Amino acid sequence: MTRPRAARGEGDQLREQLIEATTALLAETGDERAVTIRAIVDAVGVTPPSLYLHFPTKQDLVREVVDRRFAALGQAIGQAVAEPAERGDAAEALRAGCLAYLRWAHDDPGGYQVLFGARRETRSVGPDGSSNTAAFTSLKEGIGFCQATGVGRDGDVTRMATLVWASLHGLATLVPTRPEFGWPPLETMVDELIAGLVGIGR
Amino acid sequence: MTRPRAARGEGDQLREQLIEATTALLAETGDERAVTIRAIVDAVGVTPPSLYLHFPTKQDLVREVVDRRFAALGQAIGQAVAEPAERGDAAEALRAGCLAYLRWAHDDPGGYQVLFGARRETRSVGPDGSSNTAAFTSLKEGIGFCQATGVGRDGDVTRMATLVWASLHGLATLVPTRPEFGWPPLETMVDELIAGLVGIGR
DNA sequence: ACCTGAACACCGTTCAAGT
């Protein structure tokens, strides 16, 4: 994009440009194979070795991009949950959080499973402290909130959250990859999931 | 493996050897990046161009391997379902089928999500007629069988099957990739899933 | 008819060198 590019004293804004270019490339193509080092540096207007001044390996660049997108997911869920949670509607908070998760996967231009695949390759270093487990934590809170306010059936919160999480994850990977399958509306699926697994609304 | 290898009039058994070598390589490494053309042909004791006598592209080889593994999954489910179905135990048949699906993903040396990832790259040609949708069909039958014999709650069979399928798929991809997560036993999760989503056994 | 040697255009990564 910014083809003619020359730098001098400016610090590490190249690092930020590389992250942006990688994010954009993933969003435009939706294909991890298209995210090649030469494509990334071409977009910024720089040569391959420059990338290694800022990232020890391609995986670390991708990891950073993926981490940021998962952080955005966490924010989206938090935002959706906030309003109903504040007025004490536990059922609606849970519903809204689950829906935000699915909508994010559905609308994500980079592709939820592309990110997930990248995260898989990337997982060797350290425990999985990604915002995806943050989503799991907020899911447990949501279910606990429901039980505390008397909506939903009693039961092991972690157990329930595990099944809801797995179901949401399954839908998040399947829905975007198989648009030709006759999926019910996301709202309907979320309602039936939390009705069956958490016992909310019948 | 079979390093010294010379052929003459024998037809297309090289094709079969290439498929076997690819399957073995996937099973041993569990890493799709390790499945390289040179590694495959080395295992058979042949040079890269020979592969293209039998497969137009690497994707077609992988597709064949993946198709066979999904067919094996279909067989495993059919086998698990057969006995309870014959004695008319619809609930147990459904339970056994779901469990077989999860066990297969859990025990699969090639890695369920590696296969699933490969299938994703491979999906461009034709409709998705894989045995994975065959598994979905048999899931619908299982739920329909339950309703016909009076176990489980009434409701749209396809809708129910969709949610169970998504849940199983989510578990199938998550459980093997996160062994450190404290998963409940597969039996427990299947029981709670079909209890909540199909209304069987409470 | 079946297989190989050598090459193609790519890839991620490194190293010496330029300013």
Added chain:
DNA sequence: ACCTGAACACCGTTCAAGT
């Protein structure tokens, strides 16, 4: 201090040639 040119060992794939 920041960036480049040129090369490394790989990759999937092709093409002419050998028996």
